[in-house]
Amino acid sequence: MKHEVDVHVGKRIRQRRWMNGTTQQQLAEAVGIKFQQIQKYETGMNRVSASRLWDIANVLGVPVAFFFEGLDNGVATAPKTGDLPGDILADKEALDLLRSYYAIPEHQRRRLFDLARVLSEAA
Structure with a gap:
């Protein structure tokens, strides 16, 4: 079963990767893994270890805390922004x-x- 935090971190990895214009293959090569593993991280199927998240953050140019923004006590919270969908960056x-x-x-x-x-x- 997927944990909500793993899904949230995976979404944040995907969002930042898209923002940078980085492919799953490029990210995987930069951190020394297969692109299929990046796919699993991004869907929340696999948890990202602390050291791997550190490597991903360095490649994507963000602090590790970036991946946890939007979480409140382990639960993803939707921004309160008018008519915008809760997960616009998805x-x-x-x-x-x-x-x-x-x-x-x-x-x-x-x-x-x-x-x-x-x-x-x-x-």
Whole structure:
């Protein structure tokens, strides 16, 4: 049976990997395992050991604590953000949009952000 914490950590691994544009194969090679193991981590089928999570965090450029954000006493909590789905970063389209957004130069990104805010207020 999958444990809720393992599922949450796996989702956070997948989210960060997508944000970086890293494939499962690339991540697996960087930490010295097979890509199938990354798949099992991301689905919560297998638990990630502390040392492996440390390696994954280093490859993905985040602190280990990143993988536990959104947990409260071992239970995943949904953010309270208006009409957004509880796990918006589990949506590949949302992650692709976010990755594309951060690929834009900062001054243009600021203008795009202002435009998006105005459009959302008008909706």
